[in-house]
């Protein structure tokens with residue numbers, strides 16, 4: 022006997038925008054579901070919560086917007102044979118561009134994210150570590166754990182790869198060295214993806230799809246394809262999608278376009294220093310409480326750079342991003 026309520030369930034939103042959402046139920050079924058009307062409603066008091074702290078005051082409002090990664094309760098839709106999302110369960114984390122309070126509100130890219138995995142290649146394409154810093158800042162600004170994957174180590178050997186990315190190990194990030202060609206590092210990567218929701222990102226051509234296929238043979242997972250062609254040169258957000266990992270442990274990889282423009286993330290310039298973990302221990306010792314770590318005397322950050330405790334390259338990234346964030350006019354958003 023299966024009545025309509027027996028078929029109701031709990032699931033995870035894999036994709037979709039606006040109209041229909043693809044939901045994967047706990048037992049592995051995939052259904053298309055629409056949002057119940059009352060969940061779609063825009064909040065009336067948007068202005069009133071605009072300045073609310075991000076962790077609490079905004080939560081009720083955030084929950085009204087469904088995002089990939091959201092856990093939901095769904096049920097048969099009595100108006101047709103389809104499914105309807107009845108409730109969006111509280112989020113444990115999220116990756117968002119634009120913090121709450123901007124003129125057009127927050128944009129949630131994915132909900133319930135456990136970690137951001139930034140993939141670079143040691144060569145082909147040449148790694149631009151300043152770009153890697155941007156991805157890491159985005160993860161930090163969202164208070165998400167981040168990891169670095171350095172792929173194609175067959176091209177240079179492991180020692181060179183370690184040399185190129187040692188700044189990240191020193192900054193405290195877990196760094197994985199992999200080769201899909203030789204199989205290096207794949208077991209460790211599989212272990213760190215298992216049972217977690219991971220946002221996979223990095224420049225195109227570094228081997229993101231190859232890695233997923235090497236990790237989960239036969240799954241034919243493609244990452245970043247659609248995003249590259251659809252998003253080219255246009256500042257629009259194409260929805261993210263979640264790929265369930267075909268692994269006993271479960272886990273998902275979130276494929277999301279357009280993560281690289283840190284300027285598009287409404288991070289206040291004065292919050293940037295905290296997004297570099299190796300700077301954090303020094304911030305309290307600058308002479309001025311509002312030190313920008315650029316020109317001020319008695320700057321503990323500049324002293325740490327001079328002593329070699331903080332890498333020059335990472336500090337240069339900080340300066341560059343700081344300049345960009347100061348120029349960005351978030352009030353227009």
Ligand code: GDP
Nearest residue numbers: 172173175200201202225226227228229230231
């Ligand atoms: P994506 O754009 O990040 O998804 O990158 P792809 O997975 O499409 O890979 C881009 C190119 O790099 C392809 O030609 C792959 O064969 C190649 N590639 C991927 N992984 C490795 C690797 O570990 N070593 C080498 N030498 N080439 C790789």
Ligand code: ZN
Nearest residue numbers: 307312314320
């Ligand atoms: Zn300072």
